[in-house]
Amino acid sequence: HSGEVVVGKIGDDLRMDYTAQGATVGLAARMERLASPDTIYLSDPTARLVEGYFALEDLGEFPVKGLDAPARVHQLTGVGALRTRFDVSRARGLTRFVGRDADLATIEAAFVQGSAGKGQVVGVVAPAGTGKSRLCFEFLERCRARGVPVIEGHALSHGKNIPFLPMLEVFRAYYGITPQDDPRTVREKIAGRLLLLDENFREALPLVFETFGAADPSRPPPPMDADTRQRQLFGVLRRVVRGEDEPLVAFLDDLHWLDPTSELFLSQWVDAVQGGRTLLLVNFRPEFHADWMQRSWYRQIALAPLGPEAIQELLDDLLGRDPSVAGLAARIHQRTGGNPFFTEEVVQGLIESGKLEGERGAYRLIESVERLEIPASVTSLLASRIDRLAEREKHVLQAAAVLGKTFEEPLLEAIADLPQADLRAALDALKRGEFLYEQSLYPVAEYAFKHPLTQEVALGSQLGERRKTLHAAAAQALEESLAARLDESAALLAHHWEEAGRAREAARWQRRAAQWVRGRDSLQSIRHWQRARALATGLGEDEEAQRLALEACSAIAMLGGWRLGLSAEEMTEIGAQGRALAERFADRSSLIRILQGEAVRKGVAGDIRSYYDETLEAERLIDDSVGLEDRLNVQLGRAYSSICMGRLREALPEIRKTHALAGEDLRAGFETFGFSASIWAVMCDGWVSAALGRLAEGQERVLAAIRQARAGDFRESLGFALSNVGRFASLDGAAVSGLPDARAAAHEALEIAETLGSSYSRAFAGFSLSFAHMAAGAFQDAARTADETLAFLREHETGREYEVGLLSVRSQAFVALGDAASAIPLAREAMTLALAQPSFELGVGA
Known part of the structure; x- marks a missing residue:
């Protein structure tokens, strides 16, 4: 049997033995007892390790003492076909x-081309350990030796939920920002670099300052939604990349660990590179893919063993x-x-x-090759290397592993609990042993593991209690060292506190991370709220924890259920918990949010009647104590549920009440449910007016919604408005000459939905594209798009109020193609569904 064991001096005061203990040892002994004389039995984990090298016979499952479930057993029968x-x-x-000279030459050629003003992107792809990081390192060292500026950023395995982490690192290097810099110094460095490039950057400085956690209190950035902020930052990026007069090399390491927000930022960076003198060098594992890899200025190196x-x-x-x-x-x-x-x-x-004895280039093998035992996997190899370290060096390596792939010496000193002289001696020994290498000396010493697997094995080789202690020490040290940018670091602190087993602190930091990112990335905010809820719920009946759980339930219910397509079971659980807590604390506003969130979730899952009825229930709870955002939330639900029920004459005044509540504030509703209520109301007013026969009036309002969304850079609202263009194709006699091309509008809406990661917006845009194809006479495309969208919304359990319409489009497309045999069952399915659930989409021709 194969697996991890605990090795050490184990016993009591009378006797201490150096031995191995754990479930792995016990199961290996039981495999030995199961086997008859002259046979060898293997457990399933061992069989997987040696598969191909040996011939094995699967004997099935055997009951094994000490295991809850039977264990699968294999018998060794001979030598396999594979040798290496x-x-x-x-x-x-x-x-x-292949070798590496050709790979270096490829990167060098790209650098020469980029230096000449034709910016390039090079991606190095390979499995872990094949040498992609080393290849990039060697190229960067050549650049530094030639005096070429190099900036670096590193994505971390625990950083996939930390927005902008690698991007902030790489651009801190660009501006020369160090951890010791106070906010004023940070602002001076940013302003000095940007204004030297272009005086026109002055107006963008407040936003850039805030992004780097150094907002100017005398000149804060103007209020803006997340999409506008993101678009302005993209604009700064493009101007910076294209404004550099001298060649620049930027390196991003381990893209497979990128957070979604950084992925979006990287996509913009790739586009901006073309017009500048930058070489953007990246590396990643084969599982990472991105649309920008199709750009003509991108080249890929598949690094072979x-x-x-x-x-x-x-x-x-x-x-x-x-x-x-x-x-x-x-x-x-x-x-x-x-x-x-x-x-x-x-x-x-x-x-x-x-x-092996000797020195580099002059070793002698003490034992023959035939007797040489080489570990079967790099994991076991690294574990055995770590175990052979002296206790002090092992202690330091394991403490460093808790901090991540790269770490600063002062932070390691804070958690390692060693005198400074001992710590530095241990670091020197680990450098000589090539476990670590020194990445920089100024302003503080920074180290990196030679390979990510070394860090992972060092982390896993520790007993759980010690890991928890080190994570807690890391969190405490980070809270002190990052005091000036705690919001930005909240997700990292939550990670360390959770790994430390300190659920209360982790939940607080998850909440702070959710609040910080809310205006930048609604979906990432939801994920932080989900983790905060899970942590707070696990703390039991404690009042602080329960109030935090209530806050998380209400945020998830409003921001998450319909967008992400959370399962009915998950939403039912969140709703039940949230309602109970809201009643416990007599929190009417939270109760309304949860009730309305549940109602919307049922609506987008196809239960239109419950959506309508439960919105009315939420509406009855509104009194003078309820704020504008919650009133707006319910009013919007009142309008949309009426549309979904097909009660268009009832819906129109409700839509206009929504617009009146929102007033001229285009951001109204944004913090609560993530899009502009005002723009939504104008859009829906246009669609419903057109459906009631006032086509010209309806078209003008949809156009107005599109204009408002573009001007304010409200991306999701723009996607909604563009999706409505395609819906006009379902109206008999609709004159669409004043609207954008329906298929182009739907495709743009799809791109927006995919960029935002919103399952609901993706379903709505696909629904619109189906109608647009149908109106253009592209019947094959209409049937295919409707089929793909049906599969998507059923899988994600969102946007199912469009299900009847999509079935109808497929049916009509098959009729147009002369395939009545396929059309009739779809029409019947649409009719059955529409009759079971009141749906406006019944009127599209099912």
Whole structure:
């Protein structure tokens, strides 16, 4: 059996034995007892590790003492067809082995092209350990040696939920901002760099200052929604990238850990590069994909494992050519499959175990190659290397692993609990052992793990209680060191407090992270609220925790249910908890938000009648104590549920009441449910007016909504308004000459929805595109789009008020194509569904 164990001196006051303990040891012993003489049995984890190298017979599941469920057992029957890691890789269809000179030449060529004013983007893609980070490092060092400015940012595995983390890092490097800089110094550095480029940046400075946590109290940025803020930052980015007179190299590491907001920012950066003198170098694992990879100024290097000749050259440099090491390169190549990191770590392990003696380029093998035992995976190799460290070095390495792939020495000193001299001695030893390397010295020493897997294994090799203690110390130290930008760092602090087992602190920081990002990224805010709710709920009946859980329930109900397409079960659970807590604390406003959130969720899941009835229930709760945002929320629901019920004459005055409540404030409703209530009301007024026969009036109002959304940069509201253009195609006799092209409008709405990550907006835009295709006579496209959108909204449980209309479009498309056999069942399904649930879309021709 294979797995992790606890190894050490274990016993009591009378006897202490150095031994291994844990479930892995016990299951291995039971595998031995199950096997009859002259046979070998393997557990499923071990079988997976050796699959292909050996022939195995699956014996099925056996009851095993100490396990709740039976364990699958395999018998070893012989030698398998595969001999090396390369054989396994080839069987899985991976790329061939190549060297690195050609890869460096490709990046150099891109740099020359970028330096000439034709900016380039280079992506290095490879599995973990294949050498992508090393390749990028070597190129960056060449650039630095030539005096070329280099800026770097690193995405972190725990940073996928921390908006802008790598982008803030790379642009702090661009502006020369250090952790020691106070807000005034930060502002001076930003202003100095930007105004030197272009005096016109002056008007954008307040927004840039705020983004870097250094807002100027005497000149704050004007109020704006998240999309406007994002668009303005994109504008600054484009002007900065294209305004540089000298060549610049920017490097982003590990894109597979990017947060969604940084992904969007990176997409804009890629587009901006074309017009400047920048080389943007990125690396990522094969699972990362992005639309910008189709750009003509992007080139990709698929980094293959090293071939036998390259491995031999690498080992000649490391080991030398003593006769005792003859054949060792071939054995290592077989076991590592050409992965250069694994190869180097195998050699380091042999050196540290004493099996190799000497110095670099002049080693002797003490034991024969036949007797050499090389760990089967890099994880076990790294674990064994870490275990062989002296206690002080192991302690420091494990403490550093808690901080992440890169870390600053002062923060490590705060959690390692060692005298400074001992800490620095341990760091020097870890550098010599090539566990860590020094990334920078000024303004403070910063270190990085040689490979992410080293950090992951060092983290996992600690007992849970010690990990918790270190995470708590890290959180406390970060709260002190990041006091000037705690909002920006809230998600990171929540991560450390949660890993420390301190749910209360983690929940508080998740709330702060949700509040901070709300105006920038509604969906990310929802995810923080979901985690805050889970943490607060786990704290029991404590009043503070319960109030935090109530706040999270109301935020999720309003921002999340319909947008993300949360499951009915999850929304039912959130609603039940939220209602109980709102009643406990006599919180009428929260109760209204939760009731209305549940009602909307039912509506977008297709239960139109419940949506209408429950909105009326929420409306009855409104009294003088309820604020404008909550009144607006319910009023909007009153209007839209009436539309969904097909009660258009009832809906129109409710829509206009919504507009009257919102007034001239286009941001009204934005903080509560994430889009402009005013623009929504103008849009719906136009659509309903047109449906009631006032086509010219309706078109003008939809056009007005589009103009308002574009002018204010309200992205989701713009998507809604554009989607309504396609709906006009469902109205007999609608004159659409004054509206944008319906298919172009629907495609733009789809792009907006995908950028925002809103499942509901995606469903609405697909619905609109189906009608637009139908009106254009593109019947095949109409049937396909309607089918894809139906599958999407059913999978995501949102936008299902459009289900009848989509079924109808598919049916009509098949009629137009002369396929009555396919059309009739769809029409019947549409009719059945429409009759079961009142739906305005019944009138589209089912």
